[in-house]
Each structure stands twice: as C-alpha cells, then as structure tokens.
Amino acid sequence: xxFPLLFTLLALATxxxxxxxxxxxxxxxxxxxTIIVEASCGQCRLGLPGKSCDLAIRLNGQAYFVDGTxxxxxxxxxxxxxxxxxxxxxxxxxxxxxxxxxxxxxRLLPEVKKEK
Numbered sequence: 415x416x417f418p419l420l421f422t423l424l425a426l427a428t429x430x431x432x433x434x435x436x437x438x439x440x441x442x443x444x445x446x447x448t449i450i451v452e453a454s455c456g457q458c459r460l461g462l463p464g465k466s467c468d469l470a471i472r473l474n475g476q477a478y479f480v481d482g483t484x485x486x487x488x489x490x491x492x493x494x495x496x497x498x499x500x501x502x503x504x505x506x507x508x509x510x511x512x513x514x515x516x517x518x519x520x521r522l523l524p525e526v527k528k529e530k
Contacts, residue, residue, distance in 0.1 A: 438482035438508070438517040446507045446518070449473070453504035453522065455485060455497040467491050467498055471506065471515050478510055482517035495525060 456470030
C-alpha cells in the first residue's frame, strides 16, 4: 500500500522540476525597448535551412529562428496571410543568443490594408 503512494509522490516531484522552455510574455517589459521586425516562416520566406516550418524574424538584415513562441501560436501558418505565405511585422523584445532570437515578448502587428 505504501509503495504506490511513494511512487506517485516521486513521479509528481520529478515532473515539477523538469526543464521548461521560456515562453514570451503577453506584455512587454517596461525596462526594455520594443523593436519592430519582419516575422515569417524561416524556411519558406526568410531563406533559413530546414525541412519544417519554423518562426523566424529578420533583424538588421539577418534572419534568426525564434525561441519563446512558435509559428502555430499566431494563427494558421499556411493561410493566405500566414507566415508561410507572407512576411509580417511584429513588435518584439529579446536578444540574439547563439544565433537564435530569444523572445521575451512577441506581438504580431495587424496587417496594413493596401488601398486599391
């Protein structure tokens, strides 16, 4: 009887210390400047290597994969206005670390409607 209880407690304790990937915040940090970047699929639109569709940004002319948010967190990537079909503008905070952009804040900006 004690063994299943002990096993359950150990399983819960182990799960609580597992590493987690940092997730970009829903609100920008007041102490850090936000910047506007181009955001899109790294492979389909920004020329980065790989076989799957992954979120990337272009910052100062250089493309970087993004950590902290995913391509699917911002709608259907394969829709008409999705990241695999269009390059969008995003407001971000974060830093380039090991040639990847570590986002602490990421907000996709509304598309600017072109007048006909």
